[in-house]
Amino acid sequence: MDELALINAAQNDDLDAFNRLILAHQELAFNVACRILVNPDAAEDAVQESFISAYNSLSSFRGGSFKAWLLRVVTNKCYDELRRQKRRPETELNPIIDDSGDEIESPTWLEDDAPSPEEHSEQALLAEAIEECISRLPENFRIVAVMIDVQDFEYQEVAKAIGKPLGTVKSRLARARHKLRDCLAHFRELWDSEFRLEDEVSV
Amino acid sequence: MKWKRTTRHWTELSAYLDGQLAPKKAARLQQRLSRDAALQAEYEDLLRTRAMLRSLPKRRVPRNFTLTPDMVRAPRRQKPGFFVPVLRFSSSAAALMLMLTFAFELIGGAPLMTQTAQDAAPAMEMILENAPAETAADEGPMILVWGKQTVPGLGGEMATEMEGLGGGPQGDIPLADAAPEMETMVMEEAAPAIAEAPMPAAAEKEIARAMPSDEAEGAPLEEAAVAEKAYTAGSEDSVILGIPPEEEQGQIQQTAPPIPAPLPERREGMPSLRWLQVGLGTFALGAMLVSFLIPRKRYS
Numbered sequence: 359m360d361e362l363a364l365i366n367a368a369q370n371d372d373l374d375a376f377n378r379l380i381l382a383h384q385e386l387a388f389n390v391a392c393r394i395l396v397n398p399d400a401a402e403d404a405v406q407e408s409f410i411s412a413y414n415s416l417s418s419f420r421g422g423s424f425k426a427w428l429l430r431v432v433t434n435k436c437y438d439e440l441r442r443q444k445r446r447p448e449t450e451l452n453p454i455i456d457d458s459g460d461e462i463e464s465p466t467w468l469e470d471d472a473p474s475p476e477e478h479s480e481q482a483l484l485a486e487a488i489e490e491c492i493s494r495l496p497e498n499f500r501i502v503a504v505m506i507d508v509q510d511f512e513y514q515e516v517a518k519a520i521g522k523p524l525g526t527v528k529s530r531l532a533r534a535r536h537k538l539r540d541c542l543a544h545f546r547e548l549w550d551s552e553f554r555l556e557d558e559v560s561v
Numbered sequence: 562m563k564w565k566r567t568t569r570h571w572t573e574l575s576a577y578l579d580g581q582l583a584p585k586k587a588a589r590l591q592q593r594l595s596r597d598a599a600l601q602a603e604y605e606d607l608l609r610t611r612a613m614l615r616s617l618p619k620r621r622v623p624r625n626f627t628l629t630p631d632m633v634r635a636p637r638r639q640k641p642g643f644f645v646p647v648l649r650f651s652s653s654a655a656a657l658m659l660m661l662t663f664a665f666e667l668i669g670g671a672p673l674m675t676q677t678a679q680d681a682a683p684a685m686e687m688i689l690e691n692a693p694a695e696t697a698a699d700e701g702p703m704i705l706v707w708g709k710q711t712v713p714g715l716g717g718e719m720a721t722e723m724e725g726l727g728g729g730p731q732g733d734i735p736l737a738d739a740a741p742e743m744e745t746m747v748m749e750e751a752a753p754a755i756a757e758a759p760m761p762a763a764a765e766k767e768i769a770r771a772m773p774s775d776e777a778e779g780a781p782l783e784e785a786a787v788a789e790k791a792y793t794a795g796s797e798d799s800v801i802l803g804i805p806p807e808e809e810q811g812q813i814q815q816t817a818p819p820i821p822a823p824l825p826e827r828r829e830g831m832p833s834l835r836w837l838q839v840g841l842g843t844f845a846l847g848a849m850l851v852s853f854l855i856p857r858k859r860y861s
Contacts (some may be wrong), residue, residue: 377627388622402623409626413633487619506579507614511583526841530566532575539610 361424369416376413384409385423386509387432393504394436396493400443401436408435423515430519433501440497484548491541499534506531574600578607645852652848659841662834 361382367375387408391401412431421530435558492500492508501520503512506527517527542549576582577590612662 363748373630373633381625381628384626385619386623388626389620392620406626409628410632413628447629450665485617486614488613492614503614507611510615510618513579528576528581529572532572533568535575535607535610536571538614540604542610542613 365416365419365424368413369419373413376416379424379428380409383428386425387428390429390504390509391432391436393492393508394433394497394501395439395490396489399430400439404435405432408432411435423518426515427517429505429511429515430521433505433519436501437497480548484545487545487548490543491538491545494541495534495537499537502527502530503534503538507535530532574604575607578604580613645855648848648852648855652845652852655841655845655848659838659845661843662838666834 364379368379369522384405386403387405391404391408392398393403395404404457408428408431413429415431492504495503502516505516505519506513513524513527513531517524520527522530573582573586573590576588580587582590594604
C-alpha cells in the first residue's frame, strides 16, 4: 500500500495504517528531535506526543509531502519542549548538602556521566564535538541546520516544516553554518584524515 | 567586486553550496570564486562543515512509537449540558431586571414619592374643614406640640431647658407662681427675637407698659399674659402662637385628624420594590456562581 492510501485509511480512523506510516518515519522524526533537543529522553517523549497529535489532527493534512507535514508537527513539539525547559529548567542548581550539613565540594550536577576521552574512538569524539557545536546554536538556527545538513532535507520542506519563507531558511542556514564552522575549528585535532586532507589541499 | 563578509554574501555562498542560488547569481559567484582565493577558502570551509554534519551517525530509535487505541483516545470534554446555559441565561435576565428596577426607581419612583406628599396636603386640609367645630369648644385651646411636651402656650422651644419656667408638665407649677420667672424668660431670652420681628405700635405700647421690671417681679399672671398676648398679636397667622386671640379661639381648636389612609398605602409600594431588587440580585448572583461551579466539578 502506498503512502497516500495509508494516509487516506488513517484519516478514516484506521490506526494500523497510521502505525505503518509511523514506522516509515519514526527514525527520521526521532533523529530530528534528538538533535534539536540534545536529549534522547526528551526527544523520545516529544516524538511520541507528536505522533499522537498528528493522528488526532490528521484531518488537517491537505495533501503534499506527508514527511514535511509530520516533521512540522515534530518541530512544533520540540519548540514547545524547549520553551518548557526554559521556563522550568530541570537541572538542580542549588548545591547539595550532605547529612552533616556541609556543602558537597563536587555536587552531582557537576559530574560528567560521559565516558572519558580515552574510551572513545576518534570518530565518536568528533561526533560528540559536532553535537556539542550544534547544541550551542540558537534554536532557530539549530533546527534549520539539523534538518538540512544533518537530515538532508530540501529547503522547501524545511520552509514548510517551520512555517517560514524560503529566504528565512537560507539566511538561518548560512548563519548556522558560519557559527558551526567557527565552533568546529576548536576541534581540529579530531577531524578525520579526510577532512584534514581537504583542509591541507585547500590551503 | 571584492568579497565582503556580509550576511547577504554568506547566504549566497551557502545557497550556492546547496545549488539553491538562482542561475545568474550562481554564475557570477562561480567566476568570483575562481578569482578570489579567500572566497574560495571560505567556500571550502563551508563544504567541510556540511560534510562533517552529514557524517554524524544516525541514531537508532530506542523503541517503536506506534500508537495504541488507548493513546489516541482523545479526552473529550463533557458538554455543559442544558442546565448550565439555562442558569447563565437566568442570571443574566435577573441582573437585567434588577437594573430595570433601579431605573424605574430613579425615573418613575421619584415622581411617585412627590405625588404622595402633594396628595397628602389637600387631604389633610379637607379633613380639617369637615371636622365638627363643636368638639373644639369643649376642649380648651389647641396645643401645638413642637417636638416636646410643654405647658400650653407658655414654654415653646425653650421649655425643657427652663423647666419650671414654663416648660414643665401641665399643672406642675401653678401659673401664678411661674409668672415672675416667666417674665424673666420673656425679657431675657425672647428679647432678641422681639427686636428683630416687626412689631405693631400698639404692641410696643403694651410691652412698654408691662416693662417696669421692679414692679413686674411678683406681678400677677394677668400682666404677663397681656405682654405675651401683645408680643404675639403682630403675627396672627404664625403657627407658633401659643394662645390665639379670643375671637379666634375655637376655630382651629380641633382634635388632630387621623393620618390620611392613602399615605401609608403608597409608601408600601417602595419596600416591595426593594424586596424585589434584593431577590433579583440574590438570584442573579447565586445562579452565576452555580453555573460556574458545575462545569469545574465535572471536568475535574
